[in-house]
Amino acid sequence: xxxxxxxxxxxxxxxxxxxxxxxxxxxxxxxxxxxxxxxxxxxxxxxxxxxxxxxxxxxxxxxxxxxxxxxxxxxxxxxxxxxxxxxxxxxxxxxxxxxxxxxxxxxxxxxxxxxxxxxxxxxxxxxxxxxxxxxxxxxxxxxxxxxxxxxxxxxxxxxxxxxxxxxxxxxxxxxxxxxxxxxxxxxxxxxxxxxxxxxxxxxxxxxxxxxxxxxxxxxxxxxxxxxxxxxxxxxxxxxxxxxxxxxxxxxxxxxxxxxxxxxxxxxxxxxxxxxxxxxxxxxxxxxxxxxxxxxxxxxxxxxxxxxxxxxxxxxxxxxxxxxxxxxxx
Amino acid sequence: xxxxxxxxxxxxxxxxxxxxxxxxxxxxxxxxxxxxxxxxxxxxxxxxxxxxxxxxxxxxxxxxxxxxxxxxxxxxxxxxxxxxxxxxxxxxxxxxxxxxxxxxxxxxxxxxxxxxxxxxxxxxxxxxxxxxxxxxxxxxxxxxxxxxxxxxxxxxxxxxxxxxxxxxxxxxxxxxxxxxxxxxxxxxxxxxxxxxxxxxxxxxxxxxxxxxxxxxxxxxxxxxxxxxxxxxxxxxxxxxxxxxxxxxxxxxxxxxxxxxxxxxxxxxxxxxxxxxxxxxxxxxxxxxxxxxxxxxxxxxxxxxxxxxxxxxxxxxxxxxxxxxxxxxx
Numbered sequence: 268x269x270x271x272x273x274x275x276x277x278x279x280x281x282x283x284x285x286x287x288x289x290x291x292x293x294x295x296x297x298x299x300x301x302x303x304x305x306x307x308x309x310x311x312x313x314x315x316x317x318x319x320x321x322x323x324x325x326x327x328x329x330x331x332x333x334x335x336x337x338x339x340x341x342x343x344x345x346x347x348x349x350x351x352x353x354x355x356x357x358x359x360x361x362x363x364x365x366x367x368x369x370x371x372x373x374x375x376x377x378x379x380x381x382x383x384x385x386x387x388x389x390x391x392x393x394x395x396x397x398x399x400x401x402x403x404x405x406x407x408x409x410x411x412x413x414x415x416x417x418x419x420x421x422x423x424x425x426x427x428x429x430x431x432x433x434x435x436x437x438x439x440x441x442x443x444x445x446x447x448x449x450x451x452x453x454x455x456x457x458x459x460x461x462x463x464x465x466x467x468x469x470x471x472x473x474x475x476x477x478x479x480x481x482x483x484x485x486x487x488x489x490x491x492x493x494x495x496x497x498x499x500x501x502x503x504x505x506x507x508x509x510x511x512x513x514x515x516x517x518x519x520x521x522x523x524x525x526x527x528x529x530x531x532x533x534x535x536x537x538x539x540x541x542x543x544x545x546x547x548x549x550x551x552x553x554x555x556x557x558x559x560x561x562x563x564x565x566x567x568x569x570x571x572x573x574x575x576x577x578x579x580x581x582x583x584x585x586x587x588x589x590x591x592x593x594x595x596x
Numbered sequence: 597x598x599x600x601x602x603x604x605x606x607x608x609x610x611x612x613x614x615x616x617x618x619x620x621x622x623x624x625x626x627x628x629x630x631x632x633x634x635x636x637x638x639x640x641x642x643x644x645x646x647x648x649x650x651x652x653x654x655x656x657x658x659x660x661x662x663x664x665x666x667x668x669x670x671x672x673x674x675x676x677x678x679x680x681x682x683x684x685x686x687x688x689x690x691x692x693x694x695x696x697x698x699x700x701x702x703x704x705x706x707x708x709x710x711x712x713x714x715x716x717x718x719x720x721x722x723x724x725x726x727x728x729x730x731x732x733x734x735x736x737x738x739x740x741x742x743x744x745x746x747x748x749x750x751x752x753x754x755x756x757x758x759x760x761x762x763x764x765x766x767x768x769x770x771x772x773x774x775x776x777x778x779x780x781x782x783x784x785x786x787x788x789x790x791x792x793x794x795x796x797x798x799x800x801x802x803x804x805x806x807x808x809x810x811x812x813x814x815x816x817x818x819x820x821x822x823x824x825x826x827x828x829x830x831x832x833x834x835x836x837x838x839x840x841x842x843x844x845x846x847x848x849x850x851x852x853x854x855x856x857x858x859x860x861x862x863x864x865x866x867x868x869x870x871x872x873x874x875x876x877x878x879x880x881x882x883x884x885x886x887x888x889x890x891x892x893x894x895x896x897x898x899x900x901x902x903x904x905x906x907x908x909x910x911x912x913x914x915x916x917x918x919x920x921x922x923x924x925x
Contacts, residue, residue, distance in 0.1 A: 368763075380698055384697065418746075419762075425766075426762045429758075433748075434697075440885065441694065441886060553770070556770050
């Protein structure tokens with residue numbers, strides 16, 4: 268059964284069987300929390316890779332949790348007859364993908380390919396929303412970046428995420444599976460793992476700001492980013508799952524307000540109110556080569572097709588995020 | 597040491613240590629034969645997958661042959677200190693990539709990623725020419741297709757070949773390795789395995805024409821292809837290896853004379869002179885979905901940067917090819 272596009276997302280998923288891969292991680296757990304709140308029947312699949320963002324404490328009340336690699340045969344029973352799949356699992360560290368490229372390929376492509384084969388067998392009618400990334404574009408040739416921008420990733424992680432996204436589209440085209448992909452920009456919000464590195468710059472900023480430590484920026488901090496609050500991302504994922512026209516398509520998510528890394532850091536420090544400040548530092552060895560400069564996504568297609576646009580300005584979102592972590596410290 | 601771009605290719609490789617992966621297969625063995633004739637010190641690495649085009653009978657006289665997966669650790673010794681690598685190994689069957697997608701990923705991405713890591717450690721200065729494919733473009737949005745055309749492969753094999761090509765470029769950008777990729781169109785000529793299916797339509801055409809059997813075309817046979825004789829491809833590979841400006845770049849190869857599949861079949865039948873004829877048939881299940889329609893590559897960039905253009909018209913090339921096989925029947 269599919270979510271009814273005529274209903275509000277909070278209603279459309281009631282009683283539907285939903286799989287959330289990576290559902291103990293940052294974005295996945297936020298999806299799972301929203302789905303259980305909406306009355307969906309939720310199964311979380313997460314392998315809890317120790318260096319990733321997954322944490323049993325993120326489990327949504329009422330969700331069934333299966334600790335497994337999505338590519339493993341034992342996920343088949345859980346998947347059989349599923350209505351909607353939010354396929355969020357993956358390794359996100361650019362640097363780790365260069366340190367151990369084979370592992371990145373295994374996690375971001377191999378497991379997903381096996382998962383698609385399992386879906387094709389066990390739930391060929393399911394709607395599948397896959398989270399891709401702006402990384403597939405590499406260094407922008409123009410801003411804002413729309414979906415027609417060339418895909419030229421700068422690191423192994425980007426190559427693997429693009430292959431993963433394209434495999435989802437190939438399964439839609441070749442087998443009439445109902446897959447769609449959302450290309451996310453930098454996401455922040457509750458349930459992001461703050462203590463581990465390699466999960467993006469935002470959790471590092473929040474961690475340091477809360478500790479009253481100085482935030483270190485590589486280069487001059489002028490690179491633009493259109494950060495998204497995870498609640499806006501979850502909105503887009505639920506809209507994409509309910510919209511039949513999303514099948515076989517990719518959509519940028521983004522924010523109309525692009526801020527420099529220096530501004531993002533300063534706003535985070537201000538929200539935490541612990542002092543600390545911001546300083547610029549030289550690029551560490553190897554990192555500058557896989558930096559992409561400024562980025563802003565053009566999300567016109569998501570607005571037109573899905574009716575989505577982000578609702579949360581960064582200053583508000585980062586303030587509530589910092590408050591969420593402080594309340595749990 | 598690098599091939600001297602001032603020398604003719606037949607001279608530039610004398611005494612250089614060259615690796616040819618997939619060197620017992622069709623294109624790889626033609627490269628190896630040309631290199632040994634040019635006085636290079638050639639090591640062929642081939643794992644001889646039974647359903648691929650590799651054959652011990654294709655071994656070039658004087659080449660050292662190592663039967664191994666290019667991703668296996670035992671290739672390290674052979675690779676150490678290599679001057680030039682022609683990385684041709686791979687699975688080419690579109691249909692097989694849909695039947696066993698995990699195997700395609702292993703052969704076309706996993707093994708190559710491990711090979712790049714071995715190269716980075718053992719021969720970081722080597723010039724690496726990788727053979728990619730027009731498949732990375734998917735269905736053409738315009739003809740002829742230049743390198744700026746979007747990459748949107750239609751099957752698992754195309755996704756994997758694109759990832760393989762992009763990994764080569766990432767290793768150039770991130771590690772200053774000297775990789776370049778050539779996107780090939782349909783290639784024909786000596787040493788192609790005629791008895792196995794899944795290696796493209798051209799060997800099937802040649803096999804049936806030589807046997808006086810009817811050639812079956814799917815659909816109406818009007819799809820255009822710009823077939824290349826393997827000697828033209830080997831020319832391009834040697835030019836790319838000798839041209840420093842090729843590093844980090846991709847180049848289309850193609851032919852100015854695009855012919856319909858029906859014309860290609862008729863010319864092959866005529867060259868064989870055994871009767872047989874050509875007939876059109878309905879698309880088999882699943883195949884039409886991964887067909888890309890007409891294709892012609894714009895190879896202006898290869899002409900400008902490498903000084904390459906194809907020399908062999910199809911009617912001449914197919915006549916000499918048919919003669920080569922007949923002499924060995």
